[in-house]
Amino acid sequence: MPDVQSTVLEFVNKLRKRKIEGSQATARYTVELLRSVISQQRVPHANQASALIDAVKAVGEQLVAANPVELAVGNVVRRVLHIIREENLSLTTAAMAGLDLMDASDDDELDNSKGIGYPAMSAAVVAAARSTLRPPSLQTLLEGTPESATVPYTSSSGADSESKSKSADKSSITRKLKHDVIEEVNQLIQEIAGCHEQIAEQAIEHIHQNEVILTLGSSRTVLEFLCAAKEKKRSFRVFVAEGAPRYQGHLLAKELVARGLPTTVITDSAVFAMISRVNMVIIGAHAVMANGGVIGPVGVNMAALAAQKHAVPFVVLAGSHKLCPLYPHNPEVLLNELRSPSELLDFGEFSDCLDFGVGSGSPLLQVVNPTFDYYYLDYRGGHNPSYMYRLIADYYSADDLVM
Amino acid sequence: MESRRNPRAVVDPKVRQVGFFTSSSQPDSTPQPDPIAPASHPVSSISPSGNSLSPVMIPPPRHNSSDTFPLRAAAASAVSPSSFSYSSRRDFPDGSTTASPGRVSRGSFAKSSVPAASSLPGVGMDSMAAATSSSVPASRLTTVSIVNMPPGLTEKASGKQVQSDQMKNSKPLKEKTTKAERRALQEAQRAAKAAAKAEGGKAPLVTSGSVASTSKAAKPAKPSSQKNEGAVAAGPSEKDRKKDAPHPRMQYDDESRVVKAKRRAVVKQTEAKNRVELFRHLPQYEHGTQLPDLETKFFQLDPMHPAVYKVGLQYISGDISGGNARCIAMLQAFQEVVRDYSTPPEKTLNRDMTAKISSYVSFLIECRPLSVSMGNAIRFVKNRIAKLPITLAEYEAKAALQSDIERFINEKIIMADNVIVKHAVSKIRDGDVLLTYGAATAVEMVLLHAHELRKKFRVLVVDSRPKLEGQLLLRRLIKRGINCTYTHINAISYIMHEVTKVFLGASSVLSNGTVYSRVGTACVAMVASAFRVPVLVCCEAYKFHERVQLDSICSNELGDPNAISKVHGREDINYLDGLTNNANLQFLNLMYDATPSDYISMIITDYGMVPPTSVPVIVREYQKEHLLV
DSSP, X not given: OHHHHHHHHHHHHHHHTTOSOSXXXXXXXXXXXXXXXXXXXXXXXXXHHHHHHHHHHXXXXXXXXHOTTOXXXXXXXXXXXXXXXXXXXXXXXXXXXXXXXXXXXXXXXXXXXXXXXXXXXXXXXXXXXXXXXXXXXXXXXXXXXXXXXXXXXXXXXXXXXXXXXXXXXXXXXXXXXXXXXXXXXXXXXXXXXXXXXXXXXXXXXXXOTTOEEEEESOOHHHHHHHHHXXXXXXXXXXXXXXXXXXXXXXXXXXXHHHTXXXXXXXXXXXXXXXXXXXXXXXXXXXXEOTTSOEEXXXXXXXHHHXXXXXXXXXXXXXXXGGBOOSOOSSHHHHTOOEEOGGGTSOHHHHTTTGGGXXXXXXXXXXXXXXXXXEEEEEXXXXXXXXXXXXXXXHHSOGGGSXX | OOTTOOGGGOOOXXXXXXXXXXXXXXXXXXXXOOSSSSTTOTHHHHSGGGOSOOOEEOOOSSOHHHHHHHHHHHHOSOOOGGGOOHHHHTTOTTOOOSOOHHHHHHHHHHHHTOTTOOSSHHHHHHHHHHHHTTTSOHHHHXXXXXXXXXXXXXXXXXXXXXXXXXXXXXXXXXXXXXXXXXXXXXXXXXXXXXXXHHHTTSSHHHHHHHHHHXXXXXXXXXXXXXXXXXXXXXXXXXXXXXXXXXXXXXXXXXXXXXXXXXXXOSSXXXXXSSOOGGGTTSOOBOTTSHHHHHHHXXXXXXXXXXXXXXXXXXXXXXXXXXXXXHHHHHHHHHHHHHHTOOOOTTOOHHHHHHHHHHHHHHHHHHHSOOOHHHHHHHHHHHHXXXXXXXXXXXXXXXXXXXXXHHHIIIIIIIIHHHHHHHHHHTTOOTTEEEEEESOOHHHHHHHHHHHHXXXXXXXXXXXXXXXXXXXXXXXXXXXXXXXXXXXXXXXXXXXXXXXXXXXEEOSEEETTSOEEEETTHHHHHHHHHHTTOOEEEEOOGGGEESOOOOSSSSSOOBOOTHHHHXXXXXXXXXXXXXXXXXXXXXXXXXXXXXXXXXXXXXXXXXXXXXXXXXXXXXXXXXXXXXXXX
């Protein structure tokens, strides 16, 4: 599979040179790349799940190393790994159920018994099998499958399921697993591609008439969110902090004006002055951390503090691919990126002084500590920052957290 | 010495030291201790006159001295000098609270004559006169009236001493509630009546005088704690007081007034097409259009003095900016105005010059809204003009005014900065990482001075668009070899970890402790306090104002909106080109913001280092005495 390797290298190069910007684009590229990796991966008869996992992990490590600040890459890789594990698990349990209940389980029936569409007769058995194999998940709670609360936590590790999968019908499962995984990955691609629309659908519930909204940085999610409210005939004002030194706010303002929203551009320093007249702060995030912290465009911390001071709701819009299962440690330094100082200072003007030791840096990103009162909205609705850990348990499997 | 202590008088006034200390110890200036009741008052040992320490004092909830003294005054006519309580002193004609030697001759009477601890000099003295009329010779009574004379003469003598005291930072401050004041007043009246009764028909005239003065003084008693100069000079007239009250600022959404103002205006301003709705009450003009027009009119404008005109143009073009620089430029222009002034026939100097200055000021306002520092300076100048004795010849009056203005510049701005630097440098230690925002002159002086003292520290210069004043500061600091780091305000939470102290400048400090300063200061102070970094604000006391402001919106200044859409030196940022006339797109270039007092650890003024809660004390004390500079 030389072609996959070359595309991987190309993507790694792009990441390294920061050619791809924005977590959504990065996430899409990553997941598409992983899909081709999976589809081209030759799986052995035994241990096919672990083979897939190894292949995805190998590529994922390269990608993450290329741009460790772009957390979306790691998130998507983990999501794909999680999908593989889940699929493997559901196939295994289905096979077990099939072995136990039916002597001859043909492929057709197994196909039917995928996902929620289990045959009624085996549902209870499957549920019991699942509950022994994996920790209780929100998904299962919502499905209403009976689950004993005292189920001990058993990690859904590959080895555990492999031993059981051996007994299953090998030839059918091999084909099926890859097929199912790719199916699921396709769903993930759609989810990432459509996250803006799904978030924007909720705009009408959060923005009312004559609202004054402050935003900073340039985020497509925010843009779509605001425009969705505008399309529903809500009239409101938007204050945009310009976000020096990248001036992404100018970009956002331009787009908002083009869509006919009354927009006022303010300097970043005027955020505190204006916040007393603002009803809501809406920002797009770079990543949402496991402790509920938000990594956002530079200046977010200031806005969040000001919003906290004036008790203004602080809403962070983020698709699920921005949900990062890592806990930030010293994120200002470790999860940050410094851009060229020339954006702040003209080297020509200060060339005579530089040997005196002017150090200037313009950190691109900064971190908001999770002590603030802000909210997290993904396509499934709004969540409090303190709830992040639970969503993470839902999206990622514990084995992949450290890559 | 406690032999005759009245049980009711035991309660000591609560004394709190807030950070004002006299540098020179002054001997007890009370001429002779009263044999009867001096010791009965523990106050005397800590009262400002009696001690080198002049702390800020908070009066006791119950003004016991005023309770006891009427009795004593009625019983015995001799009264302790210590009974000259601080609350009464506050309104003493010369406004000085330290007993300066120049005052003692007068004070020897005055002191013994204010038993009732009344809040107003007239009351105290007259009632005392009533009480002691048996022992005080009539000639002394005339001294009282001299004290109440128009202060033009008396002030000059004492004013200098006040100033010299104050330059040594020996300004003692006192606190007083209006309630205590009112009670004191009542007691005074009662005492006067009682005394009058006791004296029989001996001094009916004086008593009536006392009552009259009391009733007259009763009115200002209440607002005097807020109003600055209201109760300063002896017996200010009602008219004066009205004039002194701060005018409500012009609201630009009041159309009729705007039209009226436009008719008078010299500067033809074109209104911005795309105004920000939230700031309708502020002038929003097209920038850059007035200057050429005004420049062509330079030689045609008859009524305008060229010096003032020049300063106005410099304001418009932005050549002079910064509170101190603008204020000094204006004052120097006024000096030239005074120098070239000649009273027109049939007019008096006082009135005509005040009118002239007012017209100049309104011209300057058209050029750029006044800063608080300028407002205070103008108030000072007008007050000096109004207080010029009519007997003075024109050349004398002009010389006096010029020297007054000169002194204001020297003492209130230049000396004040030096004192601030001295205070602030003591807070800089080796190894400090200091953060400053924008380009505050006071802070710059502090940093340079600390560097001269060979302190080892690093400076983080935080800057913001669109003015980028920090770059100028950065350049100046680097020239002196100070190790600097430069960043934009957005990155402040990234660098705040390493900061040990934040030094900020201020355009004005308002009496609720709010610091009104260059926009962005509030952000810096907020992030600093979130990171538990102390925030020190350097501000000269003449920039303090009695006004209260809650947000940055009601009163502010708007800069050129086009400065926001265009990013200087970055041609690649041109997203907003061609959109500037779009009705949906506005640019808001705020100039100032208000920092809440909770973010501020300390305000460094020429009177020392105070917490933001002590600002009203300085405002009250300072406003009273700055008229006497």
